[in-house]
Amino acid sequence: MNVVRARAVACGHFLPERIVTNDELAERIDTSDEWIRTRTGIHQRHIAAEGETTSDLAVAAARDALDRGGFESSDIDAIVLATATPDYTFPSTATRVQNALGMRAGFAFDLHAVCAGFIYALANANGMIVSGMARRVMVVGSETFSRILDWNDRATCVLFGDGAGAVILEAAEGDGSPADRGILGTCLHSDGAYHDILYVSGGPSTTRQAGYVQMAGREVFRHAVVKLAEVADEVMEKVGVTSAEVDWIVPHQANLRIIESTAKKAGVSMNKVVVTVQDHGNTSAASIPLALSIAVQDERIQPGNLLLMEAIGGGLAWGSALLRW
Ligand code: ACO
Numbered sequence: 001m002n003v004v005r006a007r008a009v010a011c012g013h014f015l016p017e018r019i020v021t022n023d024e025l026a027e028r029i030d031t032s033d034e035w036i037r038t039r040t041g042i043h044q045r046h047i048a049a050e051g052e053t054t055s056d057l058a059v060a061a062a063r064d065a066l067d068r069g070g071f072e073s074s075d076i077d078a079i080v081l082a083t084a085t086p087d088y089t090f091p092s093t094a095t096r097v098q099n100a101l102g103m104r105a106g107f108a109f110d111l112h113a114v115c116a117g118f119i120y121a122l123a124n125a126n127g128m129i130v131s132g133m134a135r136r137v138m139v140v141g142s143e144t145f146s147r148i149l150d151w152n153d154r155a156t157c158v159l160f161g162d163g164a165g166a167v168i169l170e171a172a173e174g175d176g177s178p179a180d181r182g183i184l185g186t187c188l189h190s191d192g193a194y195h196d197i198l199y200v201s202g203g204p205s206t207t208r209q210a211g212y213v214q215m216a217g218r219e220v221f222r223h224a225v226v227k228l229a230e231v232a233d234e235v236m237e238k239v240g241v242t243s244a245e246v247d248w249i250v251p252h253q254a255n256l257r258i259i260e261s262t263a264k265k266a267g268v269s270m271n272k273v274v275v276t277v278q279d280h281g282n283t284s285a286a287s288i289p290l291a292l293s294i295a296v297q298d299e300r301i302q303p304g305n306l307l308l309m310e311a312i313g314g315g316l317a318w319g320s321a322l323l324r325w
Pocket residue numbers: 030031032035036039040115154155156158159198215216217218219220221224252254255282312313314
């Protein structure tokens with residue numbers, strides 16, 4: 001049976017120039033390179049320059065994707081931008097990206113599911129393509145978490161970084177089988193009962209300020225390993241593939257121990273997992289498209305590879321996607 005698939009035709013990423021190492025953080029707060037590496041796998045993070053915004057990062061990643069795919073911005077029907085750190089309360093960061101890219105048609109909007117934002121955006125873009133609402137959609141994850149961190153709170157500030165990644169999806173015909181290239185399935189979940197274990201202490205309608213990340217790290221860790229394993233199984237069952245058929249897991253890059261645990265539970269060896277967290281820390285909604293773009297550029301990911309993506313973050317919100325590259 002012929003079906004419409006949302007096929008990934010290009011991707012790109014951008015990391016701000018400034019790198020902050022663990023040792024540099026240890027000069028300012030009571031932490032150490034050894035503690036951060038062993039607990040999280042993070043070696044360094046990129047931090048946006050003064051005045052460099054989430055939309056600036058997104059535009060750079062989007063341009064990288066357009067260039068690599070040989071597209072003009074006028075070839076894009078829609079931009080879905082996942083972020084928890086918008087430039088402004090309104091308008092959407094996506095419309096700022098649309099303008100900076102010189103896109104005078106189509107539509108653009110932000111989507112907010114924190115660290116799960118890219119999976120949510122991918123699922124939405126897939127829905128728009130499959131329903132015929134748009135033919136070619138740019139899905140962007142972009143964050144400047146450095147702006148919502150309390151740099152004196154060692155429990156949170158060592159974990160995050162800034163960055164952006166972008167993927168262009170395009171309508172293509174498939175036969176409805178898991179052999180098709182494109183998005184094969186997505187699963188989304190959220191449970192607002194867990195608000196208090198991961199949130200930001202402010203916002204327009206509460207404090208009128210952006211606030212800082214607050215996290216019960218152990219609790220988040222516990223939910224992450226269970227829920228990511230469940231949602232990985234769920235999407236494989238939905239699509240009708242086994243973990244043996246997965247070529248690469250491209251997970252949310254939050255913490256190496258969470259990534260290892262999820263891979264183990266899925267029965268996938270670590271040499272089939274894209275790990276970039278050491279180089280940029282947790283970049284929230286940007287982390288999956290960043291890791292994806294890095295692994296496509298270094299040719300680890302090849303056309304036809306089956307990719308399993310999964311993420312969890314504040315909400316709690318979590319999800320997974322299977323994409324044949
Ligand atoms: N440097 C040194 N010591 C630290 C630091 C630090 N940066 N941060 C905390 N500690 C101390 C604590 O104060 C505590 O000291 P104490 O025993 O004297 O009280 C000790 O280290 C252990 O603290 P825990 O929080 O229990 O450490 P844990 O082993 O759980 O590791 C961590 C903490 C890394 C945050 C872990 O819980 C984790 O990774 N959780 C998941 C959080 C996450 O990834 N969040 C991102 C957003 S959600 C997502 O993207 C999945």
